[in-house]
Amino acid sequence: MVERTQQVLQQLRELVSTAKSVPMSASCMVNRTEAITLIDQAAQALIDDTQEAQRVAATSLETLERAQAEAKQIIEAAEEKARFLAGQSAVVEEAKRKAAQLEAKALSDAEALSREADAYVDARIASFEAGLHKTMSQVRTMRERLSQRSALDDTNTQALPRLRD
Template identity: 45%
Template sequence: MVATTTTAEEKLTQLRQLVLNARSMPMSASCVVNRGEVLDAIDDVIANLPEEIAGAQQVIDERQSAIAEGEAEAERLKEQAREEAEALARASEVARVAEEIAAKVKADAEAEAEALRRETDLFIDSRMASFESVLHKTTSQVHTARARLAERSGLDAGRTHA
């Protein structure tokens, strides 16, 4: 009989070991296992699974409850902060400071946006330059191929080059 362990995973590992260590049948993938040992191991796993599932469900329920409480507390704190912010905004000195900070944040954001635009433009320009190079090379190859075709077939006889 398999020794009782703490988790279903460990019990399943022991059951797997029973099968791995079972005596092989000659010239076959089959093996001989002790039916009683295997059934006892399976019964042990089955008997303890509900406990582990219930324990896991309890943990999940506790987490969900904690999350709900945290969200409610966060909402309450946000509302309280909003009310306090409105009260502070009414005071002229606070409003002036807030306007200065807002102006600085706006200036910083605009500067960052401009830097990102420049960086994006540089990236796009490099990609377009690469495409232009490939296009130029392709155009050159087309001109060369047409010239060879014209020489071979006399296609340009009587035509003027553009």
């Protein structure tokens, strides 16, 4: 997921670092088409990564909802069985005990599944967040180096605006 974005940014870094130097200057010659293609690929990879993270989150939510529905069905079945057994005087206490056990198990299973789904989603989102932070850091570093090397901030050139945290 994040690897594709990192790979495209690494290709962009290699394109700039291996570009032919302009004589008597800190500037270099970069093929505009290649650079724009790599930037477009990085942007698309970020979009794909975001969509994948949203898909994972939605899938986990569906799993949680199914688990809650299953728990509700188990509880309803236990209540129905308890009502049936309540009519029998000798087994009333046993029915109440078993119903409570089933309800506790269903709730425990639902909570465990919910925790597992939350942990999975959190891990995926954390991985995505780490990738985004790393990518932003790399982009910021590349822009700073380019700015320092080309003195973009010291002249009246039309450089792209800086993003501030």
